[in-house]
Amino acid sequence: MNYHVEARNIVKRFGPTVALNGAGIAIAEGETHALVGRNGAGKSTLVSILTGLQRPDEGEVRFAGEPAPALADRDAWRQRVACVYQKSTIIPALTVAENLFLNRQTDRGMIRWRELRARARELLATYEVDVDAEALAGDLGVEQRQLVEIARALSFGARFIILDEPTARLDGPAIDRLFTRMRALREQGVTMMYISHHLDEVYEICQSVTVFRDARHIVTRPVAGLPHDELVSAMTGEATLAYESRTRTAGERVVLAGSGLSLAGRYRDIDVSVRSGEVVGLAGSASSGKVGLAETLVGLRRPDSGTVTVNGTAVRPGDVPAVLRAGLGFVPEDRHHEGFVPLLSVAENATIPIARRLGRFGVVSPARRRAKALQLIEDLQIKTEGPDQPVGDLSGGNAQKVVFARALVDDPSALVVINPTAGVDVKAKQALLGSVEDAVERGAGAMVVSDELDDLRICDRVLVMFHGRIVKDVPRGWTDHELVAVMEGIEQ
Numbered sequence: 001m002n003y004h005v006e007a008r009n010i011v012k013r014f015g016p017t018v019a020l021n022g023a024g025i026a027i028a029e030g031e032t033h034a035l036v037g038r039n040g041a042g043k044s045t046l047v048s049i050l051t052g053l054q055r056p057d058e059g060e061v062r063f064a065g066e067p068a069p070a071l072a073d074r075d076a077w078r079q080r081v082a083c084v085y086q087k088s089t090i091i092p093a094l095t096v097a098e099n100l101f102l103n104r105q106t107d108r109g110m111i112r113w114r115e116l117r118a119r120a121r122e123l124l125a126t127y128e129v130d131v132d133a134e135a136l137a138g139d140l141g142v143e144q145r146q147l148v149e150i151a152r153a154l155s156f157g158a159r160f161i162i163l164d165e166p167t168a169r170l171d172g173p174a175i176d177r178l179f180t181r182m183r184a185l186r187e188q189g190v191t192m193m194y195i196s197h198h199l200d201e202v203y204e205i206c207q208s209v210t211v212f213r214d215a216r217h218i219v220t221r222p223v224a225g226l227p228h229d230e231l232v233s234a235m236t237g238e239a240t241l242a243y244e245s246r247t248r249t250a251g252e253r254v255v256l257a258g259s260g261l262s263l264a265g266r267y268r269d270i271d272v273s274v275r276s277g278e279v280v281g282l283a284g285s286a287s288s289g290k291v292g293l294a295e296t297l298v299g300l301r302r303p304d305s306g307t308v309t310v311n312g313t314a315v316r317p318g319d320v321p322a323v324l325r326a327g328l329g330f331v332p333e334d335r336h337h338e339g340f341v342p343l344l345s346v347a348e349n350a351t352i353p354i355a356r357r358l359g360r361f362g363v364v365s366p367a368r369r370r371a372k373a374l375q376l377i378e379d380l381q382i383k384t385e386g387p388d389q390p391v392g393d394l395s396g397g398n399a400q401k402v403v404f405a406r407a408l409v410d411d412p413s414a415l416v417v418i419n420p421t422a423g424v425d426v427k428a429k430q431a432l433l434g435s436v437e438d439a440v441e442r443g444a445g446a447m448v449v450s451d452e453l454d455d456l457r458i459c460d461r462v463l464v465m466f467h468g469r470i471v472k473d474v475p476r477g478w479t480d481h482e483l484v485a486v487m488e489g490i491e492q
Contacts, residue, residue, distance in 0.1 A: 082153030092138030342392030
């Protein structure tokens with residue numbers, strides 16, 4: 001078989017940590033090949049080696065049978081491989097055209113802007129990306145930014161693209177459109193490596209799948225005919241990881257409420273409430289207004305009208321500190337920008353909300369902070385070298401657990417979590433969803449805002465939003481078809 005990309009017997013160590021231990025992957029020319037595994041399995045390290053950002057301690061990488069270029073030859077690497085990361089590398093303040101040809105606007109002399117825009121329009125048309133070349137990149141949606149990144153990658157001449165969790169922030173229709181573009185690229189001979197924790201997507205878009213576990217290659221199989229349980233077992237070492245939601249009875253006390261909330265372009269005339277001992281889901285497409293509503297409840301957005309009440313206290317609109325003081329814990333949609341400070345330690349990030357109580361006279365006691373962090377690390381099963389490790393060094397799933405730790409550290413009476421398991425593995429999902437249910441069993445009320453049906457299964461009821469309004473309150477016991485039909489506006 002002609003392999004477009006091969007990584008053979010790769011070993012990579014970071015101090016005492018073995019990130020890859022004799023692992024490898026072989027991807028046939030023109031195929032879409034999935035790489036799956038739990039957080040910390042070695043996927044990100046392999047990506048850094050396949051893109052020339054890291055040198056393996058042992059093993060080799062080959063493209064079309066030829067050895068990989070020297071690490072210093074960045075142009076040669078760009079001509080062979082490109083990666084579209086979960087965290088966008090598009091520069092918001094520049095136009096689409098400027099992003100597409102960043103640092104190569106001209107061969108010599110002054111930039112010819114008209115020519116640059118024409119080249120950008122031609123490139124976008126070639127790959128059927130329906131985006132205005134003169135638009136500011138910051139005004140694009142997540143889906144459009146990803147397509148621009150794919151077009152930019154292909155413009156270097158690379159015929160191998162790595163897609164790292166590309167659907168983590170997309171809704172159903174946007175995912176369908178992305179898959180349509182991926183199929184078209186494959187027909188044009190583009191080879192892709194697809195990294196995802198969503199196994200249904202692996203079966204839908206990929207021809208082969210490779211599993212990493214504990215820094216090792218476990219198996220490579222064709223997707224067709226591969227039982228779901230076998231794939232899960234290869235990833236986890238366990239036969240199944242189905243999450244079983246707990247049964248509970250909601251209390252009478254309302255811990256979070258919004259009344260008469262409206263925000264132009266987002267939602268209108270919203271009344272919502274969450275009681276103690278209750279998990280309420282909030283579902284809908286990307287344009288439904290669900291995230292905007294959740295961000296209003298936690299003070300990140302100021303509504304045009306309406307009031308928000310937390311634990312019986314009416315809070316000033318758009319005042320995050322007031323909402324937190326009233327007893328609300330919050331897990332934001334984008335952990336990279338809003339969830340943690342990468343250079344600060346696990347202990348520092350997790351205890352930010354209670355720092356004032358960890359010492360005297362404005363000075364935090366390192367011993368008290370460390371003791372609290374150790375408790376949170378144990379409670380949330382955070383895989384870390386210790387409380388002093390920077391959060392930026394953790395895997396995605398463990399970084400998300402630190403975000404949860406910060407939200408839960410002050411024992412909130414209300415909890416709002418947005419896309420809580422985006423980009424984390426199946427085992428981490430269990431721990432994160434379990435921490436929500438633990439808080440609810442202690443008497444809190446929780447709102448889970450998610451595009452993932454599995455996240456919503458822990459909810460006692462799901463409020464479905466469509467075009468800025470809550471159209472249905474769906475009780476526990478729904479089927480996937482029933483809920484999706486309401487979310488897409490087919491049934492209300």
